[in-house]
Amino acid sequence: MADTVIFRQATAEDVPAIVAMLADDPLGALREGDPGDERYLTAFARIDADPHDELIVAEDDGKVVGTMQLTYLAGLSRLGAERCQIEAVRVAASTRGQGLGRRMIQWAVDRARARGCAMVQLTSDKSRVDAHRFYDSLGFANSHEGFKRALS
Template sequence: MTLTIRVATRADVPAIVRMLADDILGAGREAYADPLPQAYYDAFAEIEAMTGTEQIVAERDGVIIGSMQLSYIPGISKIGMKRAIIEAVRVDSPLRGSGLGSEMIRWAVARAKDKGCGVVQLTSDKARTDAHRFYEKLGFKGSHLGMKLELK
C-alpha cells in the first residue's frame, strides 16, 4: 500500500472535515454532515488561492487518511527568517499510533526546508497531552507560550 502526501483538492474537503470532527475537541466545533456546510468549501477556496498556504492530505490506495495545513510566513526577525506553521494535523482514527503522523510531520518539515524556512512552528491545545508527547518525540520543543483570542 503506497502512501502519497500531496496538496489537497476540493474533492478532498469532506474527508478532511470528517477527520477534523473525529476527536474529542473537533466533535464539538466541526459540522460534519451531508451535505457539508458551504463554509468549508469557501475556506478551502481561500486556502487554495493564497500564496504560501497549503492544505495537505495523506492518501493510501485512493483513501484520504491524514490531513494538515501548512503556511509559510516571511519574517523580518532572525535576519529575515521564513517560518512554517503546521496546523490542524489529523490522522484517521483507525490509523492513529501507526506511524502515519510521524511520516506526515517529517514530510512537512522537509517541505518547509524546501520552501526556505528556518523554523517550523505549531500549536497544540493544552488538553492534547498525547499530541504534545508525539511532537516532542519528533524534536519539537515547548519553547513558547501560545495564546489565542477567540473573535466571535
C-alpha cells in the same frame, strides 16, 4: 500502508474527508459542523488560492487518511527568515498508531527546509497531552506560551 501512502495537495473533493478527521476527537466534535457546509468549501478555495498556504492530504489506496495545513510566514525577526506553521494535523482513526503522523510531520519539515524556511513551528491545544509527547519525540521544543482570543 507504509509504502503506499502519498502526500499531495488537497482538492475540493477531499474537503468532506478532511472535515470528518477534524471532527473526530473530543475537541473537534465541539467545533466542527456538517462536512457539506458551504463555509468549508469557501475556506478551502481561499487556502488553495494562496501561495503561502498548502492544505495537504495523505492518501492510501485512494482514501484520505491524514491531513495538515502548512502556512509560510514572512517575518523580520531572525534576519527576515520565513517560518512554516503546521496546523490541523489529523490522522484517520482507522490509521492511527501506524506511524503515519510521524511520516506526515517529517514530510512537512522536509518541505519547509526545501523552501528555505529557517524554522518549523506548531501549536497544540493544552489538553492534547499525547500530541505533546508526540511532538517532543520529533524534536519540537515547548518554547513559547500561546494565547488565543475568540472573536465570536
